[in-house]
Amino acid sequence: xxRTAPRRLVDYAPIAWPALMLVLFFVLPFGxxxxxxFFRRVPGGFYQPDFVLANYARFLTxxxxxxxxxxxxxxxxxxxxxxxxxxxxxxxxSRMRRRQQVPWLVFLLAVLSxxxxxxxxxxxxxxxxxxxxxxxxxxxxLMDQPVSLSPGFGAVLTGMTYQAFxxxxxxxxxxxxxxxxxxxxxxxxxxxxPLRSFFTxxxxxxxxxxxATVIMVFVFALGSYLLPQLLxxxxxxxxxxxxxxxxxxxxxMPFAAAMAVFLVLVSxxxxxxxxxxxxxxxxx
Amino acid sequence: xxxxxxxxxxxxxxxxxxxxLGLPHIAKAQAKSLKIGxxxxxxxxxxxxxxxxxxxxxxxxxxxxxAEPTGAAWLVQLExxxxxxxxxxxxxMIAQTSMLKGMTVDLWAPLxxxxxxxxEAVLPHLVNKYPDGRIAGVGAVSWYITLVSNTKVFPAxxxxxAEMWDAKLKNQLGLLALVNNSFLLEVTxxxxxxxxxxxxxxxxxxxxxxxxxxxxxxxxxxxxxxAQFEQALKAGEIPMGQYxxxxxxxxxxxxxxxxxxxxxxxxxxxxxxxxxxxxSTALDAAQVFIDYMSQPKIQALLSRKVGTSPTIPxxxxxxxxxxxxxxxxxxxxxxxxYDLYQAKEDWLAQKWTELIVG
Numbered sequence: 001x002x003r004t005a006p007r008r009l010v011d012y013a014p015i016a017w018p019a020l021m022l023v024l025f026f027v028l029p030f031g032x033x034x035x036x037x038f039f040r041r042v043p044g045g046f047y048q049p050d051f052v053l054a055n056y057a058r059f060l061t062x063x064x065x066x067x068x069x070x071x072x073x074x075x076x077x078x079x080x081x082x083x084x085x086x087x088x089x090x091x092x093x094s095r096m097r098r099r100q101q102v103p104w105l106v107f108l109l110a111v112l113s114x115x116x117x118x119x120x121x122x123x124x125x126x127x128x129x130x131x132x133x134x135x136x137x138x139x140x141x142l143m144d145q146p147v148s149l150s151p152g153f154g155a156v157l158t159g160m161t162y163q164a165f166x167x168x169x170x171x172x173x174x175x176x177x178x179x180x181x182x183x184x185x186x187x188x189x190x191x192x193x194p195l196r197s198f199f200t201x202x203x204x205x206x207x208x209x210x211x212a213t214v215i216m217v218f219v220f221a222l223g224s225y226l227l228p229q230l231l232x233x234x235x236x237x238x239x240x241x242x243x244x245x246x247x248x249x250x251x252x253m254p255f256a257a258a259m260a261v262f263l264v265l266v267s268x269x270x271x272x273x274x275x276x277x278x279x280x281x282x283x284x
Numbered sequence: 285x286x287x288x289x290x291x292x293x294x295x296x297x298x299x300x301x302x303x304x305l306g307l308p309h310i311a312k313a314q315a316k317s318l319k320i321g322x323x324x325x326x327x328x329x330x331x332x333x334x335x336x337x338x339x340x341x342x343x344x345x346x347x348x349x350x351a352e353p354t355g356a357a358w359l360v361q362l363e364x365x366x367x368x369x370x371x372x373x374x375x376x377m378i379a380q381t382s383m384l385k386g387m388t389v390d391l392w393a394p395l396x397x398x399x400x401x402x403x404e405a406v407l408p409h410l411v412n413k414y415p416d417g418r419i420a421g422v423g424a425v426s427w428y429i430t431l432v433s434n435t436k437v438f439p440a441x442x443x444x445x446a447e448m449w450d451a452k453l454k455n456q457l458g459l460l461a462l463v464n465n466s467f468l469l470e471v472t473x474x475x476x477x478x479x480x481x482x483x484x485x486x487x488x489x490x491x492x493x494x495x496x497x498x499x500x501x502x503x504x505x506x507x508x509x510x511a512q513f514e515q516a517l518k519a520g521e522i523p524m525g526q527y528x529x530x531x532x533x534x535x536x537x538x539x540x541x542x543x544x545x546x547x548x549x550x551x552x553x554x555x556x557x558x559x560x561x562x563x564s565t566a567l568d569a570a571q572v573f574i575d576y577m578s579q580p581k582i583q584a585l586l587s588r589k590v591g592t593s594p595t596i597p598x599x600x601x602x603x604x605x606x607x608x609x610x611x612x613x614x615x616x617x618x619x620x621x622y623d624l625y626q627a628k629e630d631w632l633a634q635k636w637t638e639l640i641v642g
Contacts, residue, residue, distance in 0.1 A: 044626040045388035046363060063638055124512070130519045148521065151505060234461075234506055234641040242637065249462050249508075250633050251356040251385065 030264070037257035047254045055258035064239075064259075068266065071222060071238040078160045079218035083210060085161070086168035087176075091202060093169070094177040105173075108166040116163065120230030123159040124150050127231075155231040160224055164217045171216055175209040211278045215271050222267055239263055317346040318569045321358065321376030323556075324351030326531065327590065334589040339576050345569050355465065356382055363391055366563040374564040375573060377424050377556040381464050381625045383412045386559065387420050393560040394418035399571040402578035405596040409619075412557050421557030422574050423595035425586055428529040428551035428617065429460075429467065435541045437523035445475040445547045448524070453502045458513040458525030461506035463636035464629075466526065467552045467620045472496045474549045474618045483621055489632070493639050506640055517542055526552075530591030533610060546613040553617035555595065587611045 006012055040050035093104055126132050127150035134146040149155055183205060187197035203210070225240035239259060247256035320336070322328045328351050336347040350373045352358040359382040365372050378386065386392050394414070397403055403411065403422045410423025431442055448457055460466030472492045473480045482488040504522050507513040514531065516522040518540045529551060532544035558577065560570045576582060583594040584601040593612040594601055624632060 041630070042388065044629050045385055046360075058634075063642075067641070121512070121515075124516075128516075128519070128521050130521050148504075229461075229508060230512060237641060245462065245633075245637070248353075248357045248360070249355045249464070250629065251360050252630065252633075253360075255630075 033257045034261055036253050037261045039254040039257075041252055041254045046251060055254045056262070058255060059258055059262060064242075067237070067239050067242060068263070070236075071240065071263075072266070072270070074156070074160070074228075074236075074238060075218050075221040075224075078157065078164055078221040079214045081157070081161050082164040082168045082217050083172075083214050086165055086172055086213070087203075087210060088198075090169050090172040090176050091198065094173065094179070105170075108169055111162075111166045112170075116224070116226040117230075119159060119163055120227050123155060123162070123227075123231055127155050127158070150231050151233050151236070153232070153236055156228050156236045159227045159231045160221055163224070163227065164221055167220060168213050168217050171213045172206075172209060175206055179205065208278060211274065215274060219267055219271065222263065316344065316569070317348060318375065318566055318573055319348045319350055319371070319373045320573065321350040321352040321373030323354055323377065326534075327377075330590045334585065335577075335582070339573065343569075343572055343576060345572060347573075350376075352376055354379075355462075356385065358382070359386055359391075362386070362561050363389060366391055366561055369563050371561040371563040371565075373561065374566040375558050375560045375570040378421065378559045379554065379556050380412075380620070380622050383421050383557050383559060384622060384626045387412070387414055390414075391559075391562060392420040393562045393564060393567055394420070395422065395560065395571060395574070399568070400575040400578065402575050405580070405600055406578055407595055407597065410555055410557065410595045412559070421559035422578060424556045424558045424577060425590070425592035426553060426555040426595050427592050428546070428553055428612065429526050430529045430532070430544045430551040431547045432517060432525060432527040432532045432542060432544045434517055434520045434523035435543050437520050441543055441545045442524070443545070443548055445471050445549050448502060449499055450502075453524065455502065455504045456523055457499075457503045458505040458507055458516060458522040458527075459503055460526060461508045461640070463632050464625045467554070467618070468496060468526070469493070469624075469632075470618050470620055471526075471549070471552065475547075480618070480621050483624060486628075486631075489624075489628075490635070493635060497639055500640065503640075530611065534591055546615050548615065550615045550617045551613060553593075553619055 036047070037055055038051050038053070039047045039055075040052050041047050041055065093101055096104075127148070129146050129148035132146065132149065134143055134149065137143040138146050179202065183201050184197050187201045188194070192200065222238075223240055225238065225244050228236050228238045229241050229244075240263070243256050243259045243263070246252045246259065320331075322331050328349055332349055336349060339345070340347055352373065358376065359378065361372060362376065363386070383392070392412075395418075397419055400422060406423045410426065411419065412421035414420050431445060431448070433442055447453070459468060463469065469483060469489065469492050470480050472495050473482050473488075476495055477488075477492060482492060505513060505516065505525075510528070510531075513522065513525060513527060514535070517525065517527065517532075518535065520541070527544070529544045529546075532542055535542050536544070558570075558574045560567055564570065578596065580594075580596060580600045580602070583596050584603050584607075586592050587594055587601070587603055587607060587610075591611055594603070598608055598612075
């Protein structure tokens, strides 16, 4: 392959299409949202074009700070758990024969096709007192009587991790299946146990892929607004739930937009920060 | 790849564009079809089955029913569309808080009551008027939110909203999650403060909220999605709460172990109005429809088939005592303080969220 730095305008042509799509589907909508976030709210009505900071001022309170902190923490926890589960799973998957891998991948894609609504309702039934999993535990004598596990923090965490797991697997899969098998073979020849070679060779070799997946799942989980409201108590409502409330039920678009802009900026900052940290560690 | 547009292609495209631009005028000239927005799901199904075919037969106007979401979502869509001179529905069923909001931006086309003679019988508080007297909407249906319970878990029916505060009910209630759809401030005020007048002042509202906060340990689910609570109520997972009288009665009729009770303080009486988007080009047909819907026999039909309460005095309808009792009650209802949600919307929403999240 010949690689030369682009010199003429025409050399940039191949990226014109993706750039156009990015402008059309990300930059423009985000710009609109940014504009609306400075509009003036008309109480009891809608909003008017203006340039006011009131929407941001309203957000800067301890109440919303707590909600934002909880949302970020929850998304991070979901990301870490999902990747912790998905990484060994994907590693084993990538060591399987191709013929065995396909059904697993199809199954994961099928889970991805489920809507958030279906996932939420299914988990609320699975975790219910009347029809849930605890009935099975009672049946085999592990519990005295069935209990209700939803709504609550555990239910939200379970539902969101379930939803994030297939994404994590599919993002990890390419790098794990490209991992040079001679690396682990060398470790094994030198006397490392399978578990030891997994943790001392496979995990460090794919540190960047793991970090990238955590970031992706984190961003994905941050936008979840249905599962926290279907499986959680008000204390577990994330900022996305409150944004939905403002946009749909209060028709307060400027405030909803301001909160959304804030959420995007904070998550972008976190992503940039973690990539920088990852690069720094990578160089030493 | 060659991307120049040929002469033939250009002609075809401009022909299509001209046709598209011309279409509204054709539609206006005919005005023999009407897009009607009603709440999606059970409501729309009932209207599609029992109401719209009969209306088309009587008037010759074809109906395209549109499923509208509850809450302000539909209002926002209608308003955005009207700015672009589009009407996703010509006439829609709109709840009272949304009616008021739409009026602030003149979203609703003024109606001519001369063309809606049957609206004369509609209860005065269900005819929405602009401050200058123009008519913005006419009451479509009225419904109740009541105290519902699972008959297996609670063999005896509750009698008062106050029972929701009983410490025995820890973690057993399902309540609506938002201040402007649960109307729990009004319920608390009517139950413990002798009426909704206490809500006139901010201090009064905060006092009512403090009383409401005592209820929090009993609430297992604050729901936005009706299906979620309905299912939990039927299963006995969440055996008590507030819910719609019509749907609960229907479920009870299907043999589900649920009941709807009008507490002694009254059920919450809310209503939807027919309103026409100002972007609609079918105002005349819409008024024919609103007139048709206001007839006593149609109001009675709605009570029997959809389970809603009439928007005209009961004595004009041929509903029997039993039929009327199934959709309403003699106990004076709790009327939501729509004025508050208009005047103090954002403050109320903020205090409410802090109340239930905190």
